[in-house]
Amino acid sequence: MNRDPEHGSGSHHSHSQQDGLHGDKIQAGGSMDENHGHHPGHGTQDSQAGHAGHEGHGQLAGEKRTAEVQVEWISNPVTIETNKEAEILLEIKDTAGQAVEGFSVVHEKEMHLLAIKKDLSVFLHLHPAYLGKGRFQVKTTFPKAGRYKLYADFLPEGVNQQLASHELVVTGAESNEEIDADKVLKKRVDDLEIELILPEAKVNEHLKLIFALSDRDGSPITELEPYLGSAGHVVIVSEDMKEFLHVHPADEYTKGPEVEYMTSFPRKGLYKIWGQFKYKEKLYTAPFVIEVQE
Numbered sequence: 001m002n003r004d005p006e007h008g009s010g011s012h013h014s015h016s017q018q019d020g021l022h023g024d025k026i027q028a029g030g031s032m033d034e035n036h037g038h039h040p041g042h043g044t045q046d047s048q049a050g051h052a053g054h055e056g057h058g059q060l061a062g063e064k065r066t067a068e069v070q071v072e073w074i075s076n077p078v079t080i081e082t083n084k085e086a087e088i089l090l091e092i093k094d095t096a097g098q099a100v101e102g103f104s105v106v107h108e109k110e111m112h113l114l115a116i117k118k119d120l121s122v123f124l125h126l127h128p129a130y131l132g133k134g135r136f137q138v139k140t141t142f143p144k145a146g147r148y149k150l151y152a153d154f155l156p157e158g159v160n161q162q163l164a165s166h167e168l169v170v171t172g173a174e175s176n177e178e179i180d181a182d183k184v185l186k187k188r189v190d191d192l193e194i195e196l197i198l199p200e201a202k203v204n205e206h207l208k209l210i211f212a213l214s215d216r217d218g219s220p221i222t223e224l225e226p227y228l229g230s231a232g233h234v235v236i237v238s239e240d241m242k243e244f245l246h247v248h249p250a251d252e253y254t255k256g257p258e259v260e261y262m263t264s265f266p267r268k269g270l271y272k273i274w275g276q277f278k279y280k281e282k283l284y285t286a287p288f289v290i291e292v293q294e
Contacts, residue, residue: 082172099134102157145172220257227278
């Protein structure tokens with residue numbers, strides 16, 4: 001059993017689903033396939049600073065605040081292998097070591113768990129099941145070997161939104177991809193075209209991020225379906241993985257063709273942005289890399 005604590009609190013959102021372990025697994029740049037998984041290994045990390053705005057507003061925040069809860073991470077098996085099912089367990093306790101038992105439901109889940117490979121080439125959006133007495137559990141597989149950072153986003157009753165993080169290593173033949181800013185912010189994801197429209201990104205400026213969606217013929221998408229109770233979800237991570245944001249649209253109920261978000265960036269550098277949208281019962285994940293200037 002491995003335990004490495006990490007700390008922090010933030011203003012984020014969480015979600016609740018207790019009917020079965022499953023996660024929406026997305027390799028960056030693709031559509032979703034549902035994955036059901038379990039394994040234990042251990043690590044402890046207290047909850048870290050992180051901040052994601054509700055109502056579509058969010059400012060990236062790094063690991064800076066004092067923890068309001070403690071998070072113990074357990075992975076089974078302890079040594080996780082590529083493409084083999086693993087179980088991730090999280091135990092949430094207060095600063096006195098007592099189990100935290102009440103969690104608020106935000107956007108249909110009590111917890112979001114984001115697993116991102118250090119080169120930002122893999123993005124998994126999972127939803128652990130709440131087992132009671134502060135314990136969450138999810139099973140998944142990791143498609144590539146290497147070091148991953150996991151971010152658990154949840155809202156215990158009576159305290160601020162929490163963002164806890166943890167690192168784990170997936171064994172196997174490892175390769176790392178270069179992280180470069182996209183020259184064109186338009187991606188074909190299966191049968192959709194998804195464009196990210198934003199002004200030049202500068203440090204500490206409030207920016208409007210707009211995702212414009214169309215089909216393969218160029219016709220605007222006007223019948224987006226709710227994904228976890230929202231028109232879309234966006235996750236943003238800095239290249240060094242110290243800045244994290246999970247944010248929802250300004251208009252949660254828009255059906256397209258544009259979905260708008262607001263955010264700001266605290267430091268210059270490269271950031272990867274994943275936009276997630278559901279259309280005709282299929283989840284689409286569009287990745288973009290931008291560079292933020294001084």
